[in-house]
Structure formats: C-alpha cells, structure tokens
Amino acid sequence: LFVEHNRSLQAFLRARVGTVQDAEDIAQEAYARLLQLGQPGAISYLRAYLFKTAAHIAIDRARQQLSRTRLDQSLMPEIQVESATPEERAHAEDQLSLLRRALSELPVRYRRAFVLYRFREWTTAQIANDMKIHERMARRYVSRATQYCKLRMGDWSAADARREIMS
C-alpha cells in the first residue's frame, strides 16, 4: 500500500502544503498513524484513511505554523527566511526572470488572467466576471498562460511555445 500510493500521497500533499519537505514529513506521520491502527481493513478503506489522515496533519501543521509565524513576526518583523544556498537562490532567481519574461510576452488578457488566478487567488469565475468574458474563456486564458510559461521556462522558443498553446 505504501509503495503503491506514495507518489499519489506526495502529490496530494504537495498540492496542499508549501514545501516538498513538509509534504514528506506529513506523509511519514500519516503512515505512522496508519501503522498504529493495528487492524488493517479493506485496502480501499485504508487508502482513504491514509489520505484523510495526511490532510488532517497538514491542516494542523498549517495552524501551528500560523500561530508560530505570528509570534515570530511580532518579535522580529523584518527577518526573512532565507534557507536556500546561494546556488539554489541563483537558480530560483533565473527561473523567476524567465517567468517574468514569459508573462511579458503574453497578450495582456492572458497575463492578467494568470496573475489574478495565481497571485490574487481569484477563481476563474471571478476573472470571467471582471473581464466580462465566459468562464470557459477565463479558464482557457489561465491554462494557456500557465502552459506557455511552463514551456518558456523549459527552454522552448517563444514561437514554438505560442504555436503549441494555440494548437
């Protein structure tokens, strides 16, 4: 069960928590709790239990973290966490400048849809309403912009990437 679902569980957790490290920790803890159960029931039930447990742990941790950061921030408001090595930081910086470039290459409506969706946490319905377009269209803008940025960050040329997303 563990081997079989480990990738899925990791994917599930990564979508829900901030860092890969956290996802791994939480998965470990969820497995540990599963083992404590003692009496394994049906596999399908176990699987659901594993994921549910993991989700709960993630939520608990997020809450703890929130209260902790609150405390940290009030104590030392200006300290930014910089745990990355210089190389990692340089790499991240490169990736971000690629992302900025990719976004600048996009038509305004794509760019805006993407930014609202990704950084302002708007839903596609909200974006559609704001831009006076159909929600399907808003969803398409976001997904095309996402695809375009991914391709451009993955060494595709602007022309190829454009052709690909419009195909």
Next chain:
Amino acid sequence: VTTQGSKSASPRETLEAAMHWSERLREESISEREMLAWLAWYERSEENSRVFDELQEFWRTSQGLSLTSRGRQFIEKIQAHSPWDRWRWRAENWLLSRTARPTTSGPLSSWRPFAMASKAVALVLVAALLLSPYRDSGPGRFPRGLVREVTLADNSRVQLAPRTTVAVAYAPDERRLEMSAGEANFVVAPNKAKPFVVHAGGLFVRAVGTQFSIHQETDHVAVTVTEGKVDVYGDGRRSIPGASPGTANLPRTVIRVTAGHQFKATGDQGALSPIDVREALSWREGRLRYVNEPLSVVIADINRYVGRPIVIKDEKLKSLTYTGTVFTQLIDEWLNTIPKEFPLVVVTESDQTVLISRTADYSGSL
C-alpha cells in the same frame, strides 16, 4: 468536473483537469469522495500524474515571484492596469459622446468638452473611491487586498489605505490632489510642466516625478519620500518652521525632502529625519509600524481597518506612545496584547471598542 477521458484527453484537457484538481485540493475542507475522485484521476495514467506533478512544481516556482519586491511590483503593475483603466476609458468615452455633440463651433471650444470631461472623470473617480469603504467587517475579519491602487489619468498611481480618500483635480498647469486623513502612497508620472501637488493636513507636498507617501492623522502629517524629492510647505492656515506658507504655487522657502527621508509635522513643529523606506511603506502589506507614536494616532490608523471603531475614553491615554507593529489582519490579537503594555482595559461594546484607563476606574473610589 471536466472531461477526463483516460486516453482521448488532449494535453490541454489534461492540463485543465490538473489545474481544476489542484484548485480543489488546496481547499482546506475537501470531501472524501472528491479526494478519491482525484486519486482515481491521478492514478489513471502516467500522463495525468506527470502533468499534475509538473503543475505543482511550476506553481511552487512561480510563488517566488510574489516574495520579492521586484516580483510584487511586476504583479501589481499587471493587476493594476485594470479595472480602473477600463472604467476610466468607459467613463471618458461616455462623457465625450455626451459632450462632443455640440462642438461645431470651431477648434477653440472643441477643447472645452475634453477638459470638462477630464474633470468629470476625476470626479467620477473620487466618487468611486468614496463609495468603496468596507463597512460591515469587524476587527480582524477584514477582507484581503485592503490597499487599493488607482491609476490616474496621467498614469500616476496612488495606493490607498482603507478609508483614505484622495480627490483629484487636474488643471492645465498642475496636478492637484486633496487628501483626507489616512495613508496613501503616490507614484508620480514625471511631467515638469505640471507639478503634482497633494494638499493634506494643512501642508502642500509638491513633486515632479517621484514616489512618496503621506500619512495624516489628526494634526500629524508625515511625508516619506521613496524616490526623487518633494517640497513641503504650509498652506497658510498651517505653518511649519523653515518654510514660508504658499498656495499650490511654490513659495520662496520650502522644506525639501529627499529619497530615504521623512518629514514629520506635529502641530507647528516639523522634523526631518532619515527613514527605512521599506518599513515606512509596510502598511501596503498589512503591517503598521510605529516608533514612539501617540496612541491616538495609532488608534485612528487602526480604525480605518476595522468595522467597529475603537474609542479612547481617557485623554491621558491618548498621549501614551506606542512602538511596535500592528498587523491589520490581526487587530483582535493586538487589542488583546495592549492591556499588558499600557495601563488600560479594553471593553468591547456592541458598536464600539472602548479603551479605558485602568487608574481611572479606581480614581472614584480613592
């Protein structure tokens, strides 16, 4: 749930499905059924798993953009250009279509409607700003995106703290703004021919192309310059040492404030000092920083962020000074901490929160 045929899904459909799922999975409360549906989708094909994983990776990488100030500026710029832009265009079009009709009387008068239109647009903008305060949220339950950004007709930008209003009156020879109590940051589009003048709390702040913030509360006005320089002088009713009073037109002597400095006027006193600009602008990110600020000013600030006003009952408390940070999303928590720092008690009533001096409670019995 969108189409998720295992074999027939096109790359785009797969990506859209992955986006849909990652949106659902980020919800704190996700039903078991939905979770299992996602699991079925994720494990259905290697393609699905791969696209989903890559999307998460991309999502995490792109998060970095909102963590650097440069990235944030970039995002803000993209976000800001609308909806005000479109709004302004629409208003302009509408006004022009209404006023342009009787313009058959020659080139001279044909400019008038345009000027009128601009003025009217400015008024419309002001109305919109005045109309948008958040009312019904109690302390701490404030919606995100507290700071509004408005792009003006000349592409200057103004970021406004809640319940701060700026009235725009652009004339041919100057860009004049009237600011209420509150806090605002101005990013001025350069135009030497038309100085940008903000009138706030009895002071004129005059810039050409620069970035500066004004914080005004009761008789305190602080002008912080992030870029370039501005000239500050009193408006005649208020005078500050070192500057002769003037109108919007520049008087003979002024206080010149350069980047990285703050000019602070309290009553008829003024002081110029260097400042950490990032700190001074942290209100835009929901942090209000104070160093030896009178409690009355702090509370007046906070009141712009809460639904239920906080009232200081004792004069004595008003002059106590506060040093620290208030998170605008965590004002309830802040209210819990201040009785430990100050000799006061916090009393929550149905329509207001009252700060009462602790000693005042006992003074009657003593």
